[in-house]
Amino acid sequence: MYFRPIDSNINGKTVLITAGPTQEKIDPVRYFTNRSSGKMGYAIAREASKRGAKVILISGPTNLEKPDNVEFVPVISAAQMFEKVIERYEEVDVVVKTAAVADYRPKNIHDQKVKKQPSDWAVEMERTTDILQTLGDKKTKQLLVGFAAESENVDEYAKGKLKRKNLDMIVANSIVEAGAGFQGDTNIVTIYKKDGTSKALPLMSKQEVSANLLNEIEQLLKD
Ligand code: CTP
Ligand code: CA
Numbered sequence: 001m002y003f004r005p006i007d008s009n010i011n012g013k014t015v016l017i018t019a020g021p022t023q024e025k026i027d028p029v030r031y032f033t034n035r036s037s038g039k040m041g042y043a044i045a046r047e048a049s050k051r052g053a054k055v056i057l058i059s060g061p062t063n064l065e066k067p068d069n070v071e072f073v074p075v076i077s078a079a080q081m082f083e084k085v086i087e088r089y090e091e092v093d094v095v096v097k098t099a100a101v102a103d104y105r106p107k108n109i110h111d112q113k114v115k116k117q118p119s120d121w122a123v124e125m126e127r128t129t130d131i132l133q134t135l136g137d138k139k140t141k142q143l144l145v146g147f148a149a150e151s152e153n154v155d156e157y158a159k160g161k162l163k164r165k166n167l168d169m170i171v172a173n174s175i176v177e178a179g180a181g182f183q184g185d186t187n188i189v190t191i192y193k194k195d196g197t198s199k200a201l202p203l204m205s206k207q208e209v210s211a212n213l214l215n216e217i218e219q220l221l222k223d
Contacts, residue, residue: 017044
Protein backbone atom coordinates (compact mmCIF):
# COMPACT_ATOMS: atom_id res chain seq x y z
CA MET A 1 0.00 0.00 0.00
CA TYR A 2 1.12 3.54 -0.51
CA PHE A 3 -0.06 7.02 0.24
CA ARG A 4 -1.04 9.20 -2.70
CA PRO A 5 -1.43 12.90 -1.94
CA ILE A 6 -4.83 14.29 -2.84
CA ASP A 7 -3.47 17.75 -3.60
CA SER A 8 -0.91 16.64 -6.12
CA ASN A 9 2.03 19.01 -6.66
CA ILE A 10 2.66 17.41 -10.00
CA ASN A 11 -0.85 18.04 -11.30
CA GLY A 12 -0.55 20.21 -14.43
CA LYS A 13 3.26 19.90 -14.59
CA THR A 14 5.04 18.53 -17.66
CA VAL A 15 7.10 15.43 -16.94
CA LEU A 16 9.51 13.91 -19.45
CA ILE A 17 10.38 10.26 -18.84
CA THR A 18 12.87 8.17 -20.78
CA ALA A 19 12.60 4.40 -20.62
CA GLY A 20 13.91 1.15 -22.01
CA PRO A 21 17.20 0.26 -23.65
CA THR A 22 18.69 1.80 -26.76
CA GLN A 23 19.83 -0.22 -29.78
CA GLU A 24 23.06 0.66 -31.54
CA LYS A 25 23.29 -0.64 -35.06
CA ILE A 26 26.31 -2.47 -36.53
CA ASP A 27 24.81 -3.54 -39.85
CA PRO A 28 21.27 -4.19 -41.21
CA VAL A 29 20.86 -7.33 -39.10
CA ARG A 30 22.93 -6.71 -35.96
CA TYR A 31 22.94 -4.30 -33.02
CA PHE A 32 24.23 -3.81 -29.47
CA THR A 33 21.71 -3.38 -26.67
CA ASN A 34 21.18 -4.19 -22.98
CA ARG A 35 18.70 -6.05 -20.77
CA SER A 36 16.47 -3.10 -19.78
CA SER A 37 12.76 -4.01 -20.05
CA GLY A 38 11.37 -0.47 -19.74
CA LYS A 39 9.01 -1.56 -16.94
CA MET A 40 10.26 0.96 -14.34
CA GLY A 41 9.93 3.94 -16.68
CA TYR A 42 6.49 2.91 -17.96
CA ALA A 43 5.27 2.48 -14.36
CA ILE A 44 6.47 6.01 -13.50
CA ALA A 45 4.78 7.37 -16.64
CA ARG A 46 1.47 5.77 -15.63
CA GLU A 47 1.70 7.04 -12.06
CA ALA A 48 2.61 10.60 -13.08
CA SER A 49 -0.24 10.68 -15.57
CA LYS A 50 -2.71 9.42 -12.91
CA ARG A 51 -1.63 12.33 -10.71
CA GLY A 52 -2.52 14.83 -13.40
CA ALA A 53 0.87 15.45 -15.01
CA LYS A 54 1.32 15.96 -18.73
CA VAL A 55 3.64 13.06 -19.55
CA ILE A 56 6.05 12.74 -22.46
CA LEU A 57 7.41 9.17 -22.61
CA ILE A 58 10.49 8.83 -24.81
CA SER A 59 11.13 5.13 -25.11
CA GLY A 60 13.67 2.80 -26.64
CA PRO A 61 12.42 -0.53 -28.06
CA THR A 62 10.41 -2.56 -25.49
CA ASN A 63 7.71 -5.24 -25.55
CA LEU A 64 5.41 -3.15 -23.36
CA GLU A 65 2.04 -1.66 -24.14
CA LYS A 66 2.06 2.12 -24.44
CA PRO A 67 0.48 3.67 -21.30
CA ASP A 68 -2.78 5.61 -21.75
CA ASN A 69 -2.81 9.40 -21.62
CA VAL A 70 0.87 9.95 -22.38
CA GLU A 71 2.58 11.46 -25.40
CA PHE A 72 4.60 8.52 -26.69
CA VAL A 73 7.84 9.16 -28.60
CA PRO A 74 9.53 5.95 -29.81
CA VAL A 75 13.27 5.99 -30.51
CA ILE A 76 15.89 3.37 -31.32
CA SER A 77 19.39 4.70 -30.67
CA ALA A 78 21.07 6.84 -27.99
CA ALA A 79 21.58 9.57 -30.59
CA GLN A 80 17.85 9.64 -31.41
CA MET A 81 16.96 9.69 -27.70
CA PHE A 82 19.35 12.59 -27.17
CA GLU A 83 17.76 14.55 -30.03
CA LYS A 84 14.17 14.01 -28.82
CA VAL A 85 14.99 14.80 -25.18
CA ILE A 86 16.84 18.02 -26.01
CA GLU A 87 13.99 19.13 -28.32
CA ARG A 88 11.57 19.10 -25.37
CA TYR A 89 13.85 20.16 -22.49
CA GLU A 90 12.81 23.82 -22.32
CA GLU A 91 9.11 23.03 -21.91
CA VAL A 92 9.38 20.45 -19.13
CA ASP A 93 9.29 20.83 -15.33
CA VAL A 94 10.57 17.38 -14.38
CA VAL A 95 12.81 14.85 -16.14
CA VAL A 96 13.04 11.23 -15.00
CA LYS A 97 15.73 9.29 -16.86
CA THR A 98 15.14 5.59 -16.31
CA ALA A 99 16.44 4.67 -19.77
CA ALA A 100 19.46 2.37 -19.97
CA VAL A 101 21.23 4.40 -22.62
CA ALA A 102 24.09 2.67 -24.42
CA ASP A 103 27.42 4.17 -23.38
CA TYR A 104 29.10 3.00 -26.59
CA ARG A 105 28.06 2.49 -30.19
CA PRO A 106 29.85 0.97 -33.19
CA LYS A 107 32.05 3.57 -34.81
CA ASN A 108 31.11 2.44 -38.32
CA ILE A 109 27.65 1.31 -39.37
CA HIS A 110 27.86 -1.06 -42.34
CA ASP A 111 25.28 -0.55 -45.12
CA GLN A 112 25.45 -4.22 -46.07
CA LYS A 113 25.42 -7.27 -43.84
CA VAL A 114 28.96 -8.03 -42.70
CA LYS A 115 30.01 -11.43 -44.09
CA LYS A 116 31.88 -13.85 -41.88
CA GLN A 117 35.61 -14.22 -42.41
CA PRO A 118 38.04 -16.91 -41.35
CA SER A 119 39.54 -14.39 -38.89
CA ASP A 120 38.06 -12.84 -35.70
CA TRP A 121 36.06 -9.61 -35.86
CA ALA A 122 36.69 -6.65 -33.57
CA VAL A 123 34.02 -3.95 -33.61
CA GLU A 124 35.43 -0.53 -32.81
CA MET A 125 33.16 1.34 -30.39
CA GLU A 126 32.87 5.05 -29.65
CA ARG A 127 31.22 6.90 -26.75
CA THR A 128 27.65 8.13 -27.06
CA THR A 129 26.69 11.51 -25.60
CA ASP A 130 25.67 11.37 -21.94
CA ILE A 131 22.14 12.78 -22.21
CA LEU A 132 21.63 13.33 -18.50
CA GLN A 133 25.01 15.03 -18.10
CA THR A 134 24.03 17.45 -20.88
CA LEU A 135 20.69 18.15 -19.15
CA GLY A 136 22.47 18.75 -15.84
CA ASP A 137 24.91 21.16 -17.47
CA LYS A 138 22.05 23.10 -19.18
CA LYS A 139 19.62 23.01 -16.24
CA THR A 140 17.49 26.09 -15.70
CA LYS A 141 14.24 25.36 -13.83
CA GLN A 142 13.95 21.61 -14.33
CA LEU A 143 13.91 19.03 -11.58
CA LEU A 144 16.27 16.26 -12.70
CA VAL A 145 15.93 12.65 -11.55
CA GLY A 146 18.45 10.04 -12.66
CA PHE A 147 18.69 6.30 -12.24
CA ALA A 148 21.85 4.41 -11.48
CA ALA A 149 22.28 0.74 -12.28
CA GLU A 150 25.13 -0.60 -10.18
CA SER A 151 26.55 -4.05 -9.53
CA GLU A 152 28.95 -2.87 -6.75
CA ASN A 153 29.76 0.19 -4.56
CA VAL A 154 26.15 1.34 -5.02
CA ASP A 155 26.33 4.21 -2.50
CA GLU A 156 29.55 5.71 -3.73
CA TYR A 157 28.78 5.43 -7.45
CA ALA A 158 25.21 6.72 -7.13
CA LYS A 159 26.25 9.75 -5.06
CA GLY A 160 29.02 10.45 -7.57
CA LYS A 161 26.50 10.52 -10.45
CA LEU A 162 24.10 12.72 -8.44
CA LYS A 163 26.78 15.36 -8.01
CA ARG A 164 28.54 15.07 -11.39
CA LYS A 165 25.31 15.26 -13.40
CA ASN A 166 23.85 18.11 -11.29
CA LEU A 167 20.76 16.08 -10.32
CA ASP A 168 18.12 16.72 -7.67
CA MET A 169 17.65 13.04 -6.96
CA ILE A 170 19.08 9.71 -8.08
CA VAL A 171 17.50 6.29 -7.71
CA ALA A 172 20.01 3.49 -7.37
CA ASN A 173 19.06 -0.06 -8.10
CA SER A 174 21.39 -2.91 -7.53
CA ILE A 175 21.34 -5.16 -10.57
CA VAL A 176 22.66 -8.17 -8.66
CA GLU A 177 20.16 -8.59 -5.79
CA ALA A 178 17.25 -11.01 -6.27
CA GLY A 179 14.04 -9.10 -6.97
CA ALA A 180 15.83 -6.00 -8.25
CA GLY A 181 16.85 -4.66 -11.62
CA PHE A 182 16.03 -4.66 -15.28
CA GLN A 183 13.67 -7.49 -16.14
CA GLY A 184 11.27 -8.27 -13.29
CA ASP A 185 8.13 -6.63 -11.91
CA THR A 186 9.78 -5.76 -8.56
CA ASN A 187 12.68 -3.58 -7.57
CA ILE A 188 14.86 -2.68 -4.57
CA VAL A 189 15.97 0.94 -4.73
CA THR A 190 17.71 3.57 -2.65
CA ILE A 191 16.84 7.22 -3.22
CA TYR A 192 19.61 9.80 -2.79
CA LYS A 193 18.76 13.50 -2.70
CA LYS A 194 20.80 16.61 -3.34
CA ASP A 195 20.53 17.63 0.33
CA GLY A 196 22.59 14.56 1.28
CA THR A 197 19.71 12.46 2.65
CA SER A 198 18.95 8.98 1.41
CA LYS A 199 16.16 6.48 1.80
CA ALA A 200 16.41 2.73 1.19
CA LEU A 201 13.10 1.19 0.15
CA PRO A 202 12.38 -2.51 0.71
CA LEU A 203 11.52 -4.93 -2.11
CA MET A 204 8.27 -3.82 -3.73
CA SER A 205 6.49 -3.82 -7.08
CA LYS A 206 7.69 -1.34 -9.70
CA GLN A 207 4.26 0.27 -9.42
CA GLU A 208 4.81 0.86 -5.70
CA VAL A 209 8.34 2.12 -6.34
CA SER A 210 6.95 4.62 -8.83
CA ALA A 211 4.37 5.88 -6.30
CA ASN A 212 7.14 6.37 -3.73
CA LEU A 213 9.31 8.20 -6.26
CA LEU A 214 6.44 10.46 -7.28
CA ASN A 215 5.84 11.30 -3.61
CA GLU A 216 9.52 12.30 -3.29
CA ILE A 217 9.36 14.33 -6.51
CA GLU A 218 6.23 16.12 -5.30
CA GLN A 219 7.99 16.95 -2.04
CA LEU A 220 10.97 18.40 -3.94
CA LEU A 221 8.61 20.46 -6.12
CA LYS A 222 7.04 21.87 -2.97
CA ASP A 223 10.39 22.79 -1.31
N1 CTP B 1 22.48 8.30 -19.05
C1 CTP B 1 22.20 9.15 -20.11
N2 CTP B 1 22.95 9.07 -21.27
C2 CTP B 1 23.95 8.17 -21.39
C3 CTP B 1 24.23 7.29 -20.31
C4 CTP B 1 23.49 7.38 -19.15
O1 CTP B 1 21.30 9.98 -20.01
N3 CTP B 1 24.64 8.11 -22.53
C5 CTP B 1 21.68 8.42 -17.83
C6 CTP B 1 20.81 7.21 -17.53
O2 CTP B 1 19.54 7.35 -18.16
C7 CTP B 1 20.68 7.25 -16.01
C8 CTP B 1 21.99 7.90 -15.57
O3 CTP B 1 22.52 8.56 -16.72
O4 CTP B 1 19.63 8.07 -15.57
C9 CTP B 1 23.00 6.95 -15.02
O5 CTP B 1 23.22 5.90 -15.95
P1 CTP B 1 24.26 4.78 -15.61
O6 CTP B 1 24.44 3.87 -16.79
O7 CTP B 1 23.93 4.17 -14.28
O8 CTP B 1 25.61 5.64 -15.36
P2 CTP B 1 26.72 6.18 -16.34
O9 CTP B 1 26.88 7.64 -16.03
O10 CTP B 1 26.46 5.82 -17.76
O11 CTP B 1 28.03 5.46 -15.80
P3 CTP B 1 28.37 3.85 -15.82
O12 CTP B 1 27.52 3.17 -16.86
O13 CTP B 1 29.82 3.81 -16.14
O14 CTP B 1 28.07 3.37 -14.42
CA1 CA C 1 25.95 3.67 -18.45
